[in-house]
Every structure is written in structure tokens, then in C-alpha cells.
Amino acid sequence: MLGRNSVQPRIPCATYRLQFNRQFRFADATRIIGYLRDLGITDIYSSPFLKAKQGSLHGYDIVDPRAFNPEIGTDTDYSAMAAELQRHGMG
Secondary structure, three states, X not given: OOOOOOOOOOOOOOEEEEOOXXXXXXXXXXHHHHHHHHOOOOEEEEOOOEEEOOOOOOOOOEEEEEEEOXXXXXXXXXXXXXXXXXXXXXX
């Protein structure tokens, strides 16, 4: 049971997976978020986007878990993507 100050958990209705790599970056994802929302997608999830081995196409070979993969984008690019998701009410 949720307490008085609890937040209702978000339950995704329709998810879409993004595969980040040097050919599909945060900026690319930001550009298609509105389109995904128009398709009825409510939430996205993704491949790992932490600093991976150079040239990784899947992101699972992480070499630095404290940094974004520079081939995918910067902190600013990630923040812009997150803001676009929030603007469309997506998770």
C-alpha cells in the first residue's frame, strides 16, 4: 500500500528499445522521440550507453562505468534527450 506522500509507480504501456552506438547517438534519439510518441510509445529503454570499448556496436563491453560513451554523445546531449522525453510525457 502506498503511503500518504508516496508517488504512484510508472507502468509503461508501450516500450521501444534504442540501440546506441556511433551510428545512432543521443542526438538521433532526441530527433525521433516525438515520432515514437505519435506511434503510441510511452517509454523507451536502451542498450548500455556508458563508455565502452571504441567502436562497440552494442555497448556491453564497458570500460568506464563513470562516463558516457563519447561516441554516443555528451552529458549535454543526454540531458537534451531526457528533456525531450519529459516534454512528451514519456519515460
